[in-house]
Amino acid sequence: MNKLIATGTLVLVFGSGAWIGYSAAPSDTSASTPDPAIPTLVNRERGSSDGRAEVDYSALRALVREEMNAALVARSGSNPAAPAPAPAAKAAPPEPVTPEIQAKRRDAQEQIDAMVVQGTWGNEQRFNFQQRLAVLDPEQKEHALQQLTMAINSGALQLSTDGPPF
C-alpha cells in the first residue's frame, strides 16, 4: 500500500513538473518580436486560430528577388551598387617618328656598325655607343647590343675599356 502511495506521488510530481515546463512561456521573448526592417511574410489572420495564416506574396517575391540578386552578384564577383569599372588605361601612344628622328636613328646605327667593325673598343667607343644606343628604337637597340656582344664573345673586338664595354 505504501509502495502504491509513493509511486503515485512520484508520478504526480513528475507529471506536474513536465506540464509546468511545457506551458511556461520563454523568459526571453525578444526573438519572437518582429523586426520592422524585415518584411512580414506571414500575416496572422485576426480572429482565427494560431494555425491559420495568410502568405504575403508581394513581400515573398521581393525577398526572392533580393536573394537572387545577391546570388548573382556573388557569382559574378561584382557589386551592382558599385560604379562600373573604368576601362583599362590605354598605353600612351608612341611618339610619332618624324623623318628627322628616322635619319638620326639611321646615322646612329651606321656609326655603331662602323665602331664594331673597327676591331678595338675603348672608353671612347663605349661612350659613343651609349649615346647612340639611346637614340635607337627597341628593334635597332636589340640589333646593336647583339652585334656588340657577339663581336666581344667571338674575340673580333679587342677590349681596352676601363671596366665593362657597355
Add this chain to the structure above:
Amino acid sequence: MKKLPVIVSAIVAFGLQSAAFAGYHATALVSVYKSGSSGSASGSVQSARYYASDSVEYIGCSQSTDVKTSTYVSCIARNSSNLVLSCYSSTANEQARDAIASINTTSFIYFQADASGKCTYITVGNYSYYL
C-alpha cells in the same frame, strides 16, 4: 727593453686581425668557359677584386634603361687569361632584374650566353664567405 712594447703590440694586432676575419671563407676567381661564341662565366666580385693575383679579371652585371619603355641587362666577365664573355637581354624578367640589382661585395655571379650573345641564365648568390 724598448722592444718589448713593440712585440706585444704586434702580437695583439695579429690577434685582432684574425678575429676580424673569422668564419668560413671561400674564393671564387673568375672563370670563363667558351664554346664557339656561346659560353658561361662565374666568379665572386670580392675574389676578382681582392684575391686574384692578377690585375685583369673582373665580373659584373648592369642594368640600363631609357626610363620610359626600354630596359636591358648585361653581364660580362674576364678571366686571368684575358678571355671575355658577355651577354645581354632586353627581355629580362623582374626576377633577373632584381637579382642583378642585389649584386654587392658578397656576390657570386654565374651567367650563360648563347651564340647570339643573349643571356640565357643568370645566378646571383650573396654569401658571407665571399667577403
